[in-house]
Amino acid sequence: MPVIPFRPPQAPFxxxxxxxxxxRAVMVKWLRKTHGWIGLWGAVLGLLxxxxxxxxxxxxxxxxxxVQAQAxxxxxxxxxxxxxxPQALATWLKRSLRLEPEPGRVTAExxxxxxxxxxxxxxxxxxxxxxxSPSGNVQAEYWVGNSYVTVKRAxxxxxxxxxxxxxxxxxxxxxxxxxxxLAGSIILLSLSGVVLWSLTNRRRTVGIVIxxxxxLAAGGLxxxxx
Numbered sequence: 001m002p003v004i005p006f007r008p009p010q011a012p013f014x015x016x017x018x019x020x021x022x023x024r025a026v027m028v029k030w031l032r033k034t035h036g037w038i039g040l041w042g043a044v045l046g047l048l049x050x051x052x053x054x055x056x057x058x059x060x061x062x063x064x065x066x067v068q069a070q071a072x073x074x075x076x077x078x079x080x081x082x083x084x085x086p087q088a089l090a091t092w093l094k095r096s097l098r099l100e101p102e103p104g105r106v107t108a109e110x111x112x113x114x115x116x117x118x119x120x121x122x123x124x125x126x127x128x129x130x131x132x133s134p135s136g137n138v139q140a141e142y143w144v145g146n147s148y149v150t151v152k153r154a155x156x157x158x159x160x161x162x163x164x165x166x167x168x169x170x171x172x173x174x175x176x177x178x179x180x181x182l183a184g185s186i187i188l189l190s191l192s193g194v195v196l197w198s199l200t201n202r203r204r205t206v207g208i209v210i211x212x213x214x215x216l217a218a219g220g221l222x223x224x225x226x
Contacts, residue, residue, distance in 0.1 A: 024199060027199065028196065028199050028200060031192050031195060031196050031199070032196065034188075034192060035189065035192045035193065035196060038185050038188050038189055038192070039185075039189060041181070041185055042181075042182045042185040042186065042189075045178075045179070045182045046182065046185075046186075048162065048165065048166070049166055049179075049182065051162070052159075052162045052163050052165070052166035053166065055067060055159060055162075055163055056163060056166065056167075066159040067156070067157070067159045067160040067163055068156070068157045068159070068160060069136070069154040069155060069156050069157070069160055070154070070155045070157075071152065071153070071154045072152070072153050073150065073151070073152045073153075074150075074151050074153075075148040075149070075150055075151070076093070076096070076097070076148060076149050076150075076151050077147060077148050078142075078146075078147055078148060078149060079092065082147075085108075086106045086107065086108045086127040086128075086129065087103075087106055089106075089127055089129060089140070089142055089149065090103040090106045090129035090140070091103075093129060093131075093138075093140055093149070093151070094131065097138070097151070099131045099138060100131075100133060101131045101132060101133040101170055102131070103129050103130070103131060104130050104131060104132045104170070105128075105129070105130045106127075106128070106129045106130075107127070107128050107129075108125065108126070108127050108128075109125060109126040109127075110125055111123060111124050111125045111144075124143050124144045124145050125143070125144040126141065126142070126143055126144070127141075127142045127144065128140060128141050128142070132169055132170040133164075133169075133170040134156070134161045134162075134164035134165050134169055134170050134171065135155065135156055135160075135161050135164075136153065136154050136155040136156050137153075137154055137169075137170070138151060138152070138153050138154075139151070139152045139153075140152075194211075
């Protein structure tokens with residue numbers, strides 16, 4: 001009769017749990033996701049403000065002649081009876097000229113004496129109103145007593161419209177708040193980018209040197225311009 005050797009029972013197969021990620025790894029993963037989502041939110045507006053920022057930066061020195069406006073001046077006869085107040089004049093101009101934006105600034109200067117050679121004359125009251133939008137602006141000037149109002153119009157090209165969007169000219173509070181979120185996103189991207197670099201790159205000395213040189217260069221140029 002054959003003898004069957006004795007074999008001890010094998011231990012059951014077990015799967016070792018994966019090691020728990022370190023706090024640093026969790027922090028890096030969270031920062032990368034946050035950095036990516038914030039960048040996605042501001043991507044379109046960042047492209048707009050980056051391109052128009054170049055045009056604004058070159059508006060005085062090393063000019064880029066991209067922003068152009070077509071100006072025209074007309075004298076519009078007033079109805080009879082003529083508007084009795086600056087606000088009424090602005091309302092009439094908006095309706096008769098079919099202006100889209102609401103009156104942005106309506107002012108009135110009272111009549112006052114002015115020197116004319118060796119004489120003193122009375123300058124009549126002056127009313128003005130402005131209608132501003134990203135695509136252009138309309139300035140109206142009326143000297144009380146005239147039968148007409150002088151209207152100056154400036155129509156911007158595409159680049160001028162984009163620059164006005166950058167500056168918030170003629171835009172509502174909703175646009176201003178939307179741009180504020182972009183500014184906050186840029187701040188968060190800067191901070192999260194610095195933290196990510198410090199956590200994932202061992203060449204911290206090089207990073208400190210680059211950051212310090214950048215800060216000193218920006219500060220020096222700003223102080224030189226003051």
